[in-house]
Amino acid sequence: MIVWPKVFEVHRRELLGTRLLTVYGQWQREGEVMHRVAMKLIDHSALLAGLVARSRDFR
Template identity: 40%
Template sequence: MEVTNAPNNWPKPPAAIPANMLADPPVGAKVVVAGLVLVRQRPGTAKGVIFLTLEDETGTCNVVVWRKIYEQYRRAVIAGRLLRVAGRMQREAGVTHIVAEHIEDVSYMLDDLLRTEPARAADQP
């Protein structure tokens, strides 16, 4: 897959690109997305492929997880509430996907949101 020439004005890894900027990187570009897991789909006809829908504050993005990647990051794919996914841009028939290469469960960050403000301040060095 060849990366096409396009303006280089999107957040580059390791920074996560917001969903509303996914039209900017060219097909094949390496990107990182992060978001809450809205949907996990594993259609019987997809030969082990899993489709994830992640949501951030700007919108949603679709992630394709091939069987080999799923086996490597199974726990994160199954149990993660908040995921960080590194992969490559893919566009087909007007639909944008991230083809996952690395998946990280960062759900622990959600627990921080539940803490009270004084508790956060006490944790600061």
């Protein structure tokens, strides 16, 4: 994933502190190499707590 400095400044908290991240952007291909160029990042870490709670219900 490529995160340009301007995007990093806007989404710093998400990049440095999240455990589950959604990345919106565009694919960039150079020969065999592909990168996701990030444009928008969303922190979904709170959803992980819900998964843990639900897994306890199945025990």
